Amino acid sequence: MNLIIFDLETTGLLPSQHEIIQIAAMKVQNGRWDAGEYFDSYVRPENHIPSFITKLTGITQAQVADAPSPVDVLMQFSRFVGQNATLIAHNGLRFDMRFIAENCMRHGIPVRETSALDSRSFSRKIWGGKGGHGLDAVLSRLGLSSEGVKRHDARGDVQLLAEAVKQMWTRLTPSFKDCPVDLSVGVIPALA
Template sequence: MREIVFDTETTGLDPNQGDRIVEIGCIELVNRCETGNTFHAYFNPQMAMPSIAEQIHGLSDAFLADKPLFEDVVEDLLDFIGDDPLIAHNAMFDYGFLNAELGGCGRLHLQRSRIVDTLAISKTRHPGAKHSLDALCTRYGIDRSHRVQHGALLDAQLLAQVYVELTGGRQIGLDMAGPEPIRPAVAALMPSSPVSGRRPRPHRPSEGDIVRHRAFVATLTDPVWASGDDWVAAEVVQ
């Protein structure tokens, strides 16, 4: 099972208002393990970088000036992500920006069914808790000490670890009493054959049990359910 964890950095919050992607980072997972294959690129947005956005990710106009346009790299990006599920945190944000950039290049939009939102998973798994990427790293003991500013590839690498923990950790299937699997990929990794258990033990009362029960019932004063000794005996052996 191949999946792609990704993150983007942008000039702002709304592609419909002209904001653009300036960085994308993608991590390849196969059977929920990082393969080491990544895709990472910076883009020249052909617009001035708002100061508030630069404070978040540190990408300046000067740094991005000689970077390729999104349309120059789109083939490599599409080749890397293929047709596999795409995992992101607050995924509809990144999804909207990706589709806006793809549409600007005359490419087909990504299908919504491919998108997996770890923010939604976190809200289901941990209601009432904090759901930021930093908070989830803290919850799962993932080292984020090197995350001084947002960066698409770094955030995707952290999110890949968070995603594995959110969907059951490395040891999938050990928590048999836990919630239903979030992803079909998790169910696909479960054992296909039932686990052998011990043979069922008989639970019928022994003759001694019946005698002791009758003796106990005899000590009760006018029990409302009693209708004779035959009923008592029949009730005990059922």
């Protein structure tokens, strides 16, 4: 099974009102967890980044001023994803996939369906209703440290999430051929 572990940083929480400012992703092919195939890009928003987002993410207006447009980055991301990959993000179905779908609609980008899942599904299957399923709670349960990794920067969060998904997946099944949680459907830009 080919997986894309990814994360977005945005100017706020509402896909209909806010913009993507960073995308990072890592490819996992046939169970090979290798950060060698990696994607990351800042995205130039149409509006200014709110100060509280800069405080949270560390992403400044200067860093995105000369970044590629949302259309360019989303198309590059779609090419990186390729065909027949499953996208995984933490809170991905409610947040990341909705931001991608909304940005595609906002910018008139044709879309294609892709399988997707929320990595919180692994956590719920392993730990049930205990103690929440945010990324920090999952990292703590797995004994994974975020020391030396910048949290709320898509690049750092992807590294942490990839290790968390790997550990949770192998707790549920030793094989990376079949997904141990239910898949959903999301959309990303159609390939030309």
